[in-house]
Amino acid sequence: MIGSANLRRSYQIRKALLVVALVAPALVLFTAFVVVPVIQAAYYSFFDWNGLGPLVDFQGFHNFARAFGHDVFRTAIWNNVKIVALSLLLQLPTAFLFSLLIGRKKFFGSLLFRSFYFLPYVLAEIVVGIVWRFIYNPQRGLPTFFVQLFTGTQDQIGVLGDVNLAFWAIFAVIYWKYIGLHMIIYIAGLQGVPQELEDAAAIDGASKARIVFSVIIPSMWSAIVMSVFLCVIGSFNVFDVVWAMGQGGPVHSTETLVTYLYNFGFRRFAFGYGSAVAIVIFLICVVFNYFYQRFVVSSDIT
Amino acid sequence: MKRLSIRLLLLAAAMLIATTAFATAPVEETGGSDEVSFSWWALSGGGGSPNPRETMRQAIIADFEADNPGVTVELQMWENEAFKQKVQIDVQAGNPPDLFHSWGGGVMVEYAQAGGLRDITDTVENVLSQTIGMGPLGVYGNAGHYYGAPYDMGAVGMWYNKDIFDEVGVSVPQTWPQLLDVVEQIGNAGYVPIALGGGDRWPAHFWWTYLATRIGGQPAFNAAYSGAGSFADQPFVEAGEALLDLLALNPFQEGYLGATYDDEAALVGDGVAAMELMGQWAPAVQQADSASGNGIGDSLGWFAFPSVPGGAGSRGDVMGGGNGYVVGANAPDAAVDFLVYFLQPKYAPAIIEAEGIVPVVSNVDWDFDANALAIMDAVANADYYQLYYDQFLPPAVGEAVKDAVVALLAGQATPEECAQMLQDAWEMEQ
Numbered sequence: 053m054i055g056s057a058n059l060r061r062s063y064q065i066r067k068a069l070l071v072v073a074l075v076a077p078a079l080v081l082f083t084a085f086v087v088v089p090v091i092q093a094a095y096y097s098f099f100d101w102n103g104l105g106p107l108v109d110f111q112g113f114h115n116f117a118r119a120f121g122h123d124v125f126r127t128a129i130w131n132n133v134k135i136v137a138l139s140l141l142l143q144l145p146t147a148f149l150f151s152l153l154i155g156r157k158k159f160f161g162s163l164l165f166r167s168f169y170f171l172p173y174v175l176a177e178i179v180v181g182i183v184w185r186f187i188y189n190p191q192r193g194l195p196t197f198f199v200q201l202f203t204g205t206q207d208q209i210g211v212l213g214d215v216n217l218a219f220w221a222i223f224a225v226i227y228w229k230y231i232g233l234h235m236i237i238y239i240a241g242l243q244g245v246p247q248e249l250e251d252a253a254a255i256d257g258a259s260k261a262r263i264v265f266s267v268i269i270p271s272m273w274s275a276i277v278m279s280v281f282l283c284v285i286g287s288f289n290v291f292d293v294v295w296a297m298g299q300g301g302p303v304h305s306t307e308t309l310v311t312y313l314y315n316f317g318f319r320r321f322a323f324g325y326g327s328a329v330a331i332v333i334f335l336i337c338v339v340f341n342y343f344y345q346r347f348v349v350s351s352d353i354t
Numbered sequence: 355m356k357r358l359s360i361r362l363l364l365l366a367a368a369m370l371i372a373t374t375a376f377a378t379a380p381v382e383e384t385g386g387s388d389e390v391s392f393s394w395w396a397l398s399g400g401g402g403s404p405n406p407r408e409t410m411r412q413a414i415i416a417d418f419e420a421d422n423p424g425v426t427v428e429l430q431m432w433e434n435e436a437f438k439q440k441v442q443i444d445v446q447a448g449n450p451p452d453l454f455h456s457w458g459g460g461v462m463v464e465y466a467q468a469g470g471l472r473d474i475t476d477t478v479e480n481v482l483s484q485t486i487g488m489g490p491l492g493v494y495g496n497a498g499h500y501y502g503a504p505y506d507m508g509a510v511g512m513w514y515n516k517d518i519f520d521e522v523g524v525s526v527p528q529t530w531p532q533l534l535d536v537v538e539q540i541g542n543a544g545y546v547p548i549a550l551g552g553g554d555r556w557p558a559h560f561w562w563t564y565l566a567t568r569i570g571g572q573p574a575f576n577a578a579y580s581g582a583g584s585f586a587d588q589p590f591v592e593a594g595e596a597l598l599d600l601l602a603l604n605p606f607q608e609g610y611l612g613a614t615y616d617d618e619a620a621l622v623g624d625g626v627a628a629m630e631l632m633g634q635w636a637p638a639v640q641q642a643d644s645a646s647g648n649g650i651g652d653s654l655g656w657f658a659f660p661s662v663p664g665g666a667g668s669r670g671d672v673m674g675g676g677n678g679y680v681v682g683a684n685a686p687d688a689a690v691d692f693l694v695y696f697l698q699p700k701y702a703p704a705i706i707e708a709e710g711i712v713p714v715v716s717n718v719d720w721d722f723d724a725n726a727l728a729i730m731d732a733v734a735n736a737d738y739y740q741l742y743y744d745q746f747l748p749p750a751v752g753e754a755v756k757d758a759v760v761a762l763l764a765g766q767a768t769p770e771e772c773a774q775m776l777q778d779a780w781e782m783e784q
Contacts (some may be wrong), residue, residue: 077696091523102464102468103442103446103468104445104465104467104468105468126423188612190607190608191608191609191621192384192624192634208607208608209608209609209610210608210609210610210611210613212553212609212612213553213608213610213611213612213613214609214611214612215611215764218612296614297612299553301553301611301760302553302611302612302760302764303757303761303764303766315753318439318442318443318651318752319442319465319749320749320753321750322750323446332613333494349468
């Protein structure tokens, strides 16, 4: 009896060691590159620090107060909210529509369409930003071409230089880039829709639209949940595309939280302030994640 | 299961602690014995490859390595904005490059105060001062200590297309009202009067800074800098008003608020724009960025920024700067030796050819063109030489002045607000 208890304990120890050994690499990386920097950033955010030398100028919550009092910061948050809202309202439904059109039956060319729509997502964000910057060139680019085509004049249009248009020009690129990702997620989700349910609804006389809303969407709920989550978190973290197309300009009209952090933290040698902004971004994502996990992910509407 | 999870927790905690210790431990640099190598960060200045700036530097490196066996120089070329960001990060991380580009002034002083630069006062005072004047050398020093040296010190001035001027029938303006007149006529003729890379912001701040220099002169700047006056004083407000007068004539290309400096240079190099207010490196960049690769050749002329009637400054005052290298705190002696080697007068012609600089070393064997001579003349005769604000002032203030001028151009700040933004940023750094 004692022998078997020892055996069980050593088995449990070995099992524990195995679990730890398998988790360790990810845990080490996660700790070193996520947990430690976040804790450091939280610490720095309480100081006024130019990034060089020791941390001596304690400021309490002053950096946070300054951020929320700064009109450019508020613009940045508002831009992020706009990107989230527009993505949820425009990008996701478009991706869903595409997935319905090309994700179910395999018609001639459907795989080709899938590849084309997915291609923008494959490109690196910074490359996309730079290429679209050329496309938007006021003297030689696409918008100018269309303006001259439709008005017959030699008028040029500089969308990235216009305080009112720049945001929309950049959002158009974000929209174009990430549609493919969501489309692929929805196509995968569509595979899990039971054909019998659809057929049953059709027999019962439901219209196509009704089938979509009452049968298909509930059946692929988990795919939709994941896609919304990626969309929101991604929208709060967008940087490369915005940076490449104007660095948050002109006149800070296209600032997002992360470009704001770079412009007002790094560039001005104000790393304490930048850390405070980073903590704000972090908290927004954490809070969203908590409420999302609690109320959306765990609910099951099928 | 309770025992299992406790053990798991303990081991995970141990892992966390170990990782934390590992994450904050400094990385040891392994040095060689006789083999010395150091890094050299230079600016690529736009344009394609093969990059003439890189080719020229590699040639000098080859000579140096031949004369100094066992030494290796690792050259890295950087684009302007990318360089500024990367070097900031590396200095902050305590790992500055050994020899890197610098414009001197406030940014350099911040790096020095944080211990990111090596003090080379000895070399500067005893060796480099033989061939370079203390004026230019002073830009790379602070409070009696020197951290690097310039190879180029010039002036920002108005580069113009002589062919366009002839075609429109205008001559070089001497005063600000004359410039406005020229701009209007060129605009009516269908050319872009002035190319401006407003998206990069620093080309725009040249205009405001020069106007402030012409209107307020050295007294106004010194007053603001010393605290006796302010950057929100009348001369700086008037600079904004004068700039708005120019803006009312629609002088810049479409979409200029989103354009980069390379866009600006391309417009001049392609003969689309008549003028740009830019430093001594402009012809080389125009060539590199132009569609033909040759720029506008002999059609390119230079004139000093016009005077402002009634201003306290004179047309001889120069706003400008140069290019140079500073030595990183961890650099080996070989890096300092290389800096002296690079600055020998015999290499100046190659650098001029590749970059269009105005050399600071004396006794240069080169047939300077008229534009370069005009610039050298202006620099030599300037009573008041002002390093561009975005480099002279501390980084936060430099950013603020660039933002303020662009806000003014975009119509989001009045001249008073623009000047006040600069003063606010300046006060925060005091």
